Amino acid sequence: MELDQLTQNAISLLKSLIEKQSFSSEEENTALLIEGWFNEYKMSFKRTKNNVWATNKFFDDSKPTILLNSHHDTVKPNSAYTNNPFEAIVKEGKLYGLGSNDAGGCLVSLIATFTHFYAKENLKYNLVIVASAEEESSGPNGLNSMLAIIPKIDVAIVGEPTLMNLAIAEKGLVVFDAVVKGTPSHAAHPNNDNSIYNTISVLQWFKDFKFDKTSDALGDVKMTVTQIAAGSQHNVVPAHVDLVIDVRVNDAYTNQEIAAILQEKAPCKITPRSLRLNSSSISKNHDLVKAGISMGRETYGSPTLSDQSVLTCQSLKLGPGDSTRSHSADEFIYINEIEEGIEIYVELLNRVIIK
Template sequence: MIEITTLQTEALALLKNLIATQSFSSQEEGTALHLENWFKSHKIDYKREKNNIWAVNKDFDEKKPTLLLNSHHDTVQPNNGYTNDPYEPFVKDGKLFGLGSNDAGGCLVSLIATFTYFYAEKDLNYNLVLVASAEEESSGPNGLNSMLAIIPKIDVAIVGEPTQMHLAVAEKGLVVFDALVKGTPSHAAHPNDYNAIYNCIPVLEWFRDFKFEEVSEALGEVKMTVTQINGGKQHNAVPADVALVIDVRVNDKYTNQEIADILIEKSPCDTLIPRSLRLNSSSIPTDHELVKAGIALGRKTYGSPTLSDQATLTCPSLKLGPGDSTRSHSADEFIYVSEIEEGIEIYIELLHRILR
């Protein structure tokens, strides 16, 4: 069996190669090649679907339940606040800098190292499936969602996102709504008692004050925020309507369809249309053996407000990975080298407790 210290060294080298290779969502061809090279060098049978790389453990048995290990290799575009070259990986003061280092390169290489560690082991309690997925940042059509009909049926999943190696046992879903508030168009010089912009005032107050009844123990309340407003094109004309965008972060007490039904029925908008209902909340029972194993290792449980590829899964799923979510999408993104090393150790110890 390969030594953990060797895997830690190789995982860090892989992450540097990933950072140095541009991989915006739907443009991950280069990083996919680096991932292929890892599997080839470790003599692991793998497959590629578009820019998704996946593999199963050598002793895969269809009679056993299957555990998915997943993280993504696409990135957002670097923001204007970078003072470093986002594609030049370097280590300073124990930090590895570079675009995608924290979100989610550190998680991905740690899970790949963990999968490699267990790949050839026999008599495991679970099958293992590793998916290094594309298009997570854009929730695109050719990411993990496209793989679920290709890979074996999944019974439980670990999704690698930066959680400081604590256990995100639930994750909020997302529904974005486009709303319209109507009025009477007119010249600004004439009286108008049905001004669409003024009509927005009670609508905005309604969205600000409305509360969904069900509160989740792990995720708290559903959070609803008006994030965009657009109306009018010239100073002397009252518009016929004003467009609003509403961002709703859904707890595990509601499905996205239920949220849409409630808002369409109750909101004072003239029209309210959800863009998509597929990014549902996700969770794993706190008495699941995977969670119990993590707690036994001293890891804390919490509910995550941020969205990930968990939203595409219908099975119980746990979000867990090295790094800190607050660094994601930030300028001069970094991850501590020690976080990657610890992440590999904790992943391996966690799986030891449920695979044996």
């Protein structure tokens, strides 16, 4: 099939995806739509829970493998929507709808790209595609659950909105729970160990603390106190104050190193919730990156988290759309961004996997 027709069909698929609710862990109906695409193009595929995946027709175990991945779950629409979030509306070159930009445009562009290469013989690399679930919630049944099921992968292209520039690194995430302790008492009595007052210096410490190592692609580790909770009665000084700290980790540290540093140095008890959402990167000397640069695409480091965080191989974040539109009211993607996305994906892979 001509690439132009494949592109138009991909845009039609995105419209259908928008009009099916697919909150994280509730992606059954969008998985069925994706199955329908594979059936229509007579491509063999498998479905594991709400993850739909396939390998190219002439998969060869002796060759390295590229993963193409994006997700079909969405966040819930925020209250500021003026459009129906589940209606695909095209206006002034924009396709509106929940999940259009994050990451439906990327997903259908990668599906179309995979379809283009599916039956080609004598490729340098195998291709595996995973249309994954539960990305927005970092749930247990998303891409992370597929890594033991799909063939071993050597490098990945993760479809997230990057304006089709090359995100060659991505910050990881560790969320910490911290506790500032004090002495509980009646508010009417003297208390020099008030947990809330004790929190003032602790908050200042978190505000001022800097990690030593920086990254060319990702800059500094960013640590932010995002939640605070204490007390239940106006006349009782609470025994403790609970804090939540969001730490965005550059590729100069592992999550385990960040946790060790904070547990040693923080002026309060601090506990990581999970250490599995790691930073990720790909060498500038990798063929995918060199091909993208030769096509005029810029490189940068991404501050936002994606399914790259669960991969252990090198990975490149690349996709149509703009990350600043993600999770916004009246989310949209430009139609021509999808058209350009498919064109760039195909040309990029042409330069890397065609002998």
